[in-house]
Amino acid sequence: MTHFKPFLFALFILLNTNILFAQTKKQLSNFYQNFDSIKFELLHLYTDGLQATASYSSNSSYPFKGKKINPPPLLKKVLKVDHTNDCFAIFRYSIAPQIEGLILRVYDQEMQSNTIHNLIYNTSTQTIRESILLAHDYQAEGGSGATQSWILDLDNNHQLDILTRSYYDKYEYKNASEEVHLIHRENSYLNIVKQSHFQRTPVQNEDLQQLIANDFPYRPIYAPFMSEDTHKKLLNNIKKSGLVIPSETD
Structure with a gap:
């Protein structure tokens, strides 16, 4: 009898684990059905600036609105989203084979901004293997930036890879000068499909970085971001008022 109780307890744990696993698979299967299947050779994904509400108006031409959904609990852990976020299934x-990308838009109510993710989904096991950030834009602490991605076959193996570019701009004074300088940071990286998995490779060659910038230009962000002239005049006004302007090294 002494050995029987641990056996029953272990059996109970196993049964509950299997039930939870089956429920998770069912939730992910239902989640998968929200995404419309599409085919393409090249797709440029981007966000379009600050947005007061999660849903776009019917007159908006933005192509990645998506369909509002209730994400399964597991997805909230994968993307670290909470009740302040709204999720939209795009496609x-x-x-x-047996691997698909689920393109999801997540709206942050607090920041009034969108992020687009690529969820790598195994249709056989009904599991999400990983999440890849595709697009985002922001304005904070005197700077602004964006991430945009292009999905295409980069290595001619008939599988769609991902090219991602990111930038960050900030204006600040240098060496106690009255002149405002632009701090610009740029990076690119590739997510290449190898044996049904993505391998991330940063682009470190400056010549290649420039070629990528020429061939894959950013789409402008139509948010109420400040123009360069407005930003400079604002900084001058702040400096004259005696306020401290944080530097890039702070």
Whole structure:
């Protein structure tokens, strides 16, 4: 009898684990059905600036509005989203046999901004293998920046890879000068499909970085971001008022 109780307890744990696993698979299967399947050779994904509400108006031409959904609990852990975020299923596409990309827009109510993710989904096991950030834009602490991605076949193996570019701009005074300087940071990286998995590779060659910038230009962000002239005049006004302007090294 002494050995029987641990056996029953272990059996109870196993049964509950299997039930939870089955429920998770069912939730992810239902979640997967929200995404419309599309085919393409090249797709440029971007966000379009600050947005007062999660849903776009019917007159908006923005192509990545998506369909509002209730994400499964597991997804909230993968993307670290909470009740202040709204999720929208955009579409899904084939990456490799039994592997698809689920393109999801997440709206942050507090920041009034959007982020687009690529959820790598295994249709056989009904599991999300990983999440890849595709697009985002922001304005904070005197600077602004964006991430945009292009989905295309980069290595001619008939599987769609991902090219991502990110930038950050900030204006500040240098060496106690009255002149305002632009701090610009730029980076690019590739997510290449290898044996049904993505391998991330940063672009470190400056010549290649420039070629990518020429061939894959950013789409302008139509948010109420300050123009360069407005930003400079605002900084001058702040400096004259005696306020401390944080530097890039702070």
